[in-house]
Amino acid sequence: MPATLKDIAKKVGLSVTTVSRALNDYPDVNPETKERIRQVAREMDYHPHVIAQKLQKKRTDTIGFIIPTAGPRFSDPFFIELLTGIGNETAHQEFDLLVSTRAPGDQEMEAYRRIVHGNRVDGIVLTRTRHGDQRISCLIDSDFPFVAFGPCDLPYDFPYVDVDGREGMSLVTQHLVDLGHRRLAYITAPLELMFATYRLEGHREALARNGIPIDDSLILTGDLTERAGYEAAKQLLARRDPPTAIVACNDLMALGAMSAALERGMAIGEDISVTGFDDIPLAAHSHPPLTTVQQPIYEIGKRICHMLIKILKGEDLTERQVILEPRLVMRKSSGRSPLSLLQKEPYSESI
Amino acid sequence: MPATLKDIAKKVGLSVTTVSRALNDYPDVNPETKERIRQVAREMDYHPHVIAQKLQKKRTDTIGFIIPTAGPRFSDPFFIELLTGIGNETAHQEFDLLVSTRAPGDQEMEAYRRIVHGNRVDGIVLTRTRHGDQRISCLIDSDFPFVAFGPCDLPYDFPYVDVDGREGMSLVTQHLVDLGHRRLAYITAPLELMFATYRLEGHREALARNGIPIDDSLILTGDLTERAGYEAAKQLLARRDPPTAIVACNDLMALGAMSAALERGMAIGEDISVTGFDDIPLAAHSHPPLTTVQQPIYEIGKRICHMLIKILKGEDLTERQVILEPRLVMRKSSGRSPLSLLQKEPYSESI
């Protein structure tokens, strides 16, 4: 049985209160008494019972994070990096982290309720915000502290961090247009996801800005996995009028798209350009390396967590909504359009 | 303020005890009383205070999982899949999951102590067991329940699940030998990791079995990231006597190795064969698809968690050590050795 304050009190012949105060370094304890108590505590290998502390303090010093895992083989590296950011900041601030893995849907809402109502955690981190996100309205209704990765179209003001996806997609798309591409396909994530909408908007804006008509048949939807990117690209490349560039909504789908193109014997960055979004470590090590938009995922995780803990401590946030600028990372998977009138090299054939 | 048993008791004019019993469906409560209490509880949106329950029950119904994250950009998809398995089983059994992210080392041990001593969790899941694993001796000394992914060379008997890595590596290596390879390089993980040792042993055994001398200069070490695989392969391929096959200790390093080979303009599966271990989803979508050894990661996560909860409930384990058979997944990244005397096709040139 682990030692309790009572055990120590008995041993040193003092009250539980004094022992508690000594161990918590209160100033109104005789220094010698304090030292003696601490000595005994060490000898008895005492560790405070955190559950009892939590009950008394009415605070759990724990934050919750529910990972929207789609299916058993879910393995988006994005989430590990985000989790690492959240986890490290959590530990740094001496908080604990409660994690749930639930696919979006009923069970997910149940997990939220379980966490919110059970006083298990003091606050929650939310990711992949959705249009009319039920989770957000539920949390706001219960007046439960949270910070989200991404905004929402509900008429609430809540704290979040985001990367400007519209701008990001606009940047890559412009980059491709500058390389002479006029026929760009786009693989989006399900549009219920806020970020998917923004990114698609950025893409469309860039096309419009350059006077390129939007062909809806070139916009396909995938579930953010490499498999989905592969399938979508396969379909696109089998067309009689295939695109010269494929813009994917995330890196995993871009990698899938690349494999579909390679399978057809195409040279990526030449016959076809492919771009992603996220800049996961694999993006730099695909072949060819993937042109993408960088999100500082780890830092975002830390930042979200930092904001949340500030809220929990009752401190004011300097910024309630943080929007980070994305950065275009040009690599070899994007190149001049094969249909471009611009010449690649002085001696290359033009059409 | 959330409603408490006391609030309900006051409202219905009964004692807290009776309310508690009614809500916990004890048989010795008047059915009508019970119904009335439940009705009121619903109206007041009552939810039990789990912290108080935990304190009283002296059980947290929570398990802990410390992810050994190496660095901020840590993003091995392997861990998300494992986490999903653990998380889903945890939820299924109505347990909570506490996660820590710590790089191996001092902070990691501190995280273990924090969790063990603070009564935060009832048991722990351990991954990536190491030689003389401090974490294991610490947990055993404290008599703290845990289940590991992988065995340990300490003289303790503890429950774990593992995939036979020796057999797995033996299978891929044999596969390569059968394809005519005689010069095989190996990229290992740091050998302090138990699985790294086993896998390397399997590789060596297969070579020995086939009378192929072991060339230690062909064995390099990497930190399991794609970057490490890339660097190692780059070095191997720059040799005057490059290998015809590269066996990597995990898929991520194999993917990195592939990119190094592609960068040199080599045709993978022809000029050079590359194999991995894990079978992460990306392995099927690399180009060419990666020959690897499958580990049912998600199921292992579920199984570990299932065993742990069984232990916590005081039930007997039918098997304390579970060793799963690996499965070789042959894909296109492995092909006949270019130096092979065997003919690839009837009409191909032999050397």
Add this chain to the structure above:
DNA sequence: TTGAAAGCGCTAACAA
């Protein structure tokens, strides 16, 4: 069928 009382381990207001 119900209630009173005790206690899980801790903290904190108040008194001495």
Add this chain to the structure above:
DNA sequence: TTGTTAGCGCTTTCAA
């Protein structure tokens, strides 16, 4: 400087 008392919200004897 120390101790007394109360209480966090819940469960569980034991007695009525």
